[in-house]
Amino acid sequence: MSAADVAQPAPVPQPATGAAPEPHAAPPAERGRTERRHGQVRGLGPGPVTRWAVAIVVGGLFALPILSMLEFTLRDGDGHSLARWAALLDPDNAARYAPLWQGLRNSLVLAAVTVAIVLLLLAPTMILVTLRFPALRRPLELVALLPISLPAIVLVVGLAPVYLFIGRTFGTGVWPLALAYGVTAMPYAYRAIQASIDATGVRTLAEAARTLGAGWPTVLLRVLAPNLRGGLLAASLISVAVVLGEFTIASLLARQNLQTALLVVNRQDAYAAVILSLLSLLLVLVLLLLIGRVGARGGRGARTEGP
Amino acid sequence: MTTVSEGTPTAPAVGVPARHEGRPDPARAPRPRTGLLAALGLVPFAAYVLLFLALPTALAVGTGFLDRDGGFTWHNLSALGDPVILRTFGASLWLSALTALIGAVLGAAVCYALLGLRSGHPARTLVEAASSVLAQFGGVTLAFAFIATIGLQGMVTVWLRDSFGLDIFASGAWIYDVPGLIAPYVYFQVPLMVITFLPALAGLQRQWYEAALTLGDTRAGFWRHVGLPVLAPSFLASLLLLFANAFSSFATAAALASQGAQIVPLQIRAALVSETVLGRQNLAGALALGMVVVMAVVMWLYSLVQRRAARWQP
Known part of the structure; x- marks a missing residue:
């Protein structure tokens, strides 16, 4: 998503509202009048009434479930209070919420390992392909984007025997699950990193560094990584967002993560589950806003470097 | 080398x-040595993709052709013709088609409302940020949100009951069945539509509109002769993407419908979970194969339509 934003440089040449003085050929007089009904020449866009109607109807419909969740967590008998939120932090309830904290810890471990897979496996391979095997770029893209059209539930059917083997060999710890998450996060991570690679002269930079006597580790860590940091950061953040929201694979392979824990705790204490859901939604919002900031900064940097 | x-x-x-x-x-x-070394550098990623993408996919699709002892058989595939399985595939297909259509129309309306705002406009930034969050907002959390809204004790349910004496569950607790999935699915379809369709709509050139007006066309005429024909492939491509999105979605349905197997992903869950009891793991393989076939057809159509849509992208 952010990759698409980055890849599209400033699409609208001039703001629609500032078009009044523009010397375009005069339309018939009567149409000029209707076009001017809202005070200025209208472009393609709808009038303010339509804009606001859509904003209120769709915005309202989309705010409703989130407001309902909030209202639900504030319910206290017939009235409303913050008691449910306070209960979450009460040490007396620690045992009841233990699965939740365990799930959160597991999800954070999984996020860390998944980010490691993206940064240490996917990113170096993409750089290597760009530098030495340009012919492999299309096949790599095909492979990296494939998981988007492969439903997680289908992947699980095939992963079940693989994880049966992994469980026997490496124990039933939670971290191996990140190997599967690396695959589900790969399309998003790939797009973010590729946008960054395309915006940076990776080959030129690498050759310049080699000419100046740098070895490959130096080229990767001290020349390319800092130049690609926007894309690498965006890829890491989107991977974290994907891992924190993952339910299908963990649930069917009988591993515990944040989402499966929410479902477990929901059976005993729906309020705690909904509060944690709200908080995780907020966390994802913050992560994606960060991606937006990173993407915007990366895009601007690339543009000033370009010419 | x-x-x-x-x-x-x-x-x-x-x-x-x-x-x-x-x-x-x-x-x-x-x-030559570095060339060989560079090729060796591809090995870890290749091994990873083979083990965690190619192998699971092959296993998922292949087990549908295996019997209990590992021999080749067509028998499991005949399960795809079973009336129960056919009905779940039907439910999955119409649920995906319906929510894709509603989501595409609503999402296109949102994109249209944003048309003409430049890319840094606060309203556009807000909608883009909200869409990227809500498109990720699937699964368990979304199920909770809708239980809190239109569940048996949900805010809207209670409000309708207390204010208007209207019981939306008079005909049964449909929220835990397929109709209950429509609203949550639309909730994640609309943001995806905004994300995928907004670039296409923003690519509509203002100059085309001005040219049309100069040549004596009207606003409605512009949309009929230029706007809609140019946008149609993009809209269709987004619609297909939304269909695939709904068809492959599992978590929301799993959290809402804790019993029963009304759609294909839930049927796969049932088949996977019961394997230890009934030894029917290969039914899951057959169902997975069915899903892969549907997804492949949809994504193939998508690439065809997308190629047409790309013609008008700036």
């Missing part, structure tokens, strides 16, 4: 530091 002769632009680059550092090797010697 054959790059020794043709790699003229890079050859001096490699050669220069070697000479300055006073390495004993002549500049030509390290090339």
Whole structure:
């Protein structure tokens, strides 16, 4: 998503509202009048009434479930209070919420390992392909984007025997699950990193560094990584967002993560589950806003470097 | 390895530091070795993709053809013709089609409302940020949100009951059945539509509109003759993407419908979970194969339509 934003440089040449003085050929007089009904020449866009109607109807419909969740967590008998939120932090309830904290810890471990897979496996391979095997770029893209059209539930059917083997060999710890998450996060991570690679002269930079006597580790860590940091950061953040929201694979392979824990705790204490859901939604919002900031900064940097 | 002769632009680059550092090797010697090393650098990723993408996919699709002892059989595939399985595939298909259509129309309306705002406009930034969050907002959390809204004790349910005496569950608790999935699915379809369709709509050139007006067309005429024909492939492509999105979605349905197997992903869950009891793991394989076939057809159509849509992208 952010990759698409980055890849599209400033699409609208001039703001629609500032078009009044523009010397375009005069339309018939009567149409000029209707076009001017809202005070200025209208472009393609709808009038303010339509804009606001859509904003209120769709915005309202989309705010409703989130407001309902909030209202639900504030319910206290017939009235409303913050008691449910306070209960979450009460040490007396620690045992009841233990699965939740365990799930959160597991999800954070999984996020860390998944980010490691993206940064240490996917990113170096993409750089290597760009530098030495340009012919492999299309096949790599095909492979990296494939998981988007492969439903997680289908992947699980095939992963079940693989994880049966992994469980026997490496124990039933939670971290191996990140190997599967690396695959589900790969399309998003790939797009973010590729946008960054395309915006940076990776080959030129690498050759310049080699000419100046740098070895490959130096080229990767001290020349390319800092130049690609926007894309690498965006890829890491989107991977974290994907891992924190993952339910299908963990649930069917009988591993515990944040989402499966929410479902477990929901059976005993729906309020705690909904509060944690709200908080995780907020966390994802913050992560994606960060991606937006990173993407915007990366895009601007690339543009000033370009010419 | 054959790059020794043709790699003229890079050859001096490699050669220069070697000479300055006073390495004993002549500049030509390290090339084949680094070529081999570079190829070795691809191995870890290739192994990873083979083990965690290719192998699971092959296993998922292949087990549909295996019987209990590992021999080849068509028997499991005949399960796809079973009336129960056919009904779940039907439910999955119409649920995906319906929510894709509603989501596409609502999402296109949102994109249209944003049309003409420049890319840094606060309203556009807000909608783009909200869409990217809500498109990720699937699964368990979304199920909770809708239980809190239109569940048996949900805010809207209670409000309708207390204010208007209207019981939306008079005909049964449909929220835990397929109709209950429509609203949550639309909730994640609309943001995806905004994300995928907004670039296409923003690519509609203002100059085309002005040209149409100059040539004596009207606003409605512009949309009929230029706007809609140009946008149609993009809209169709987004619609297909939304369909695939709904068809492959599992978590929301799993959290809402804790019992029963009304759609294909839930049927796969049932088949996977019961394997230890009934030894029917290969039914899951057959169902997975069915899903893959549907997804492949949808994504193939998508690539066809997308190629047409790309013609008008700036």
